[in-house]
Amino acid sequence: MSETTQNLKGRVALVAGATRGAGRQIAVQLGAAGATVYATGRSTREKRSEVNRAETIEETAELVTEAGGVGIAVPVDHLEPDQVRALVERIDREQGRLDVLVNDVWGADHLIGWHKPIWEQSLDDGFRTLRLAVDTHLITSHFALPLLIRNPGGLVVEVGDGTREYNEQNYRLSAFYDLAKTAVNRLAYIWAQELRDHGATAVALTPGWLRSEFMLDVYGVTEENWRDAVAKEPHFVISESPAFVGRAVAALAADPERSRWSGQSLSSGQLAQVYGFTDLDGSRPDAWRYIMEVEGQGKPADATGYR
Numbered sequence: 001m002s003e004t005t006q007n008l009k010g011r012v013a014l015v016a017g018a019t020r021g022a023g024r025q026i027a028v029q030l031g032a033a034g035a036t037v038y039a040t041g042r043s044t045r046e047k048r049s050e051v052n053r054a055e056t057i058e059e060t061a062e063l064v065t066e067a068g069g070v071g072i073a074v075p076v077d078h079l080e081p082d083q084v085r086a087l088v089e090r091i092d093r094e095q096g097r098l099d100v101l102v103n104d105v106w107g108a109d110h111l112i113g114w115h116k117p118i119w120e121q122s123l124d125d126g127f128r129t130l131r132l133a134v135d136t137h138l139i140t141s142h143f144a145l146p147l148l149i150r151n152p153g154g155l156v157v158e159v160g161d162g163t164r165e166y167n168e169q170n171y172r173l174s175a176f177y178d179l180a181k182t183a184v185n186r187l188a189y190i191w192a193q194e195l196r197d198h199g200a201t202a203v204a205l206t207p208g209w210l211r212s213e214f215m216l217d218v219y220g221v222t223e224e225n226w227r228d229a230v231a232k233e234p235h236f237v238i239s240e241s242p243a244f245v246g247r248a249v250a251a252l253a254a255d256p257e258r259s260r261w262s263g264q265s266l267s268s269g270q271l272a273q274v275y276g277f278t279d280l281d282g283s284r285p286d287a288w289r290y291i292m293e294v295e296g297q298g299k300p301a302d303a304t305g306y307r
Helices: 021-032 057-067 081-095 123-148 164-169 175-198 213-219 226-231 234-238 242-254 268-275 287-293
Strands: 012-016 036-041 070-075 100-103 155-159 201-206 265-267
Touching: 012 021, 012 081, 012 123, 021 036, 021 057, 021 070, 021 100, 021 155, 021 242, 036 057, 036 081, 057 070, 081 123, 100 123, 100 242, 123 155, 123 175, 155 175, 155 242, 164 175, 164 287, 175 201, 201 242, 201 268, 213 226, 226 234, 234 287, 242 268, 265 268, 268 287
Parallel strands: 012 036, 012 100, 036 070, 100 155, 155 201, 201 265
Antiparallel strands: none
């Protein structure tokens, strides 16, 4: 698939959690394919969310439009059912349809007690993590799926961290984080069962080691010079830009046979091998295979054969 093909014109997408990172570029790449994209989140130019970063949903919507789609920013706290109901009613009123739902709400990195047993973690922070990671997806699906199934062929993408295989075999260094990311994969399987008779497809999708705005800041690099971070963290050589997973979603949305994937746990690197899209640098990083076969085996960093 060509990254510039406008094969989603006339399609309507909701990207819940589109302020930054994977969500932002999923919205942008759907826009590049011609879609109308509703980009939601809590960070606006008037008010920052608890994450306290500068990225906003207005910027995301503008990037969608610049890419060739129609970007529409809607401030929404996806923990508030009334706000989500109003969002879906607006999409119905303005578009009369919903073709793609992307559940990417997260925003809990600052709450995670990494490498701490449950008795050393804050229960308040842990339960807030689960609410942000799981409840938001349930609430959004509750209101959005009736609109999505109005027309056959809809697509639901649950964006998480880690393939189902990886998360089942590895502890994710925090009880609450582990539960959150395992639950997202399970939700995609659940939606696949519930949507089967309505002609819709649901998948779990994970990026690899994502060069999000936050991660670039952690290593003191930009997207242009990200390889400088390899000196500090050699395995960062397998990292990918958020555009890579965005192109994965656009490829799924444009595939008339996407139902073959329903209920499965997929990765951006896996789908790149099938659909032929690339990352911004022209490579196809297969991060989760690398993580399991190289990093996970204690081997020296070497992305040869993995990108």
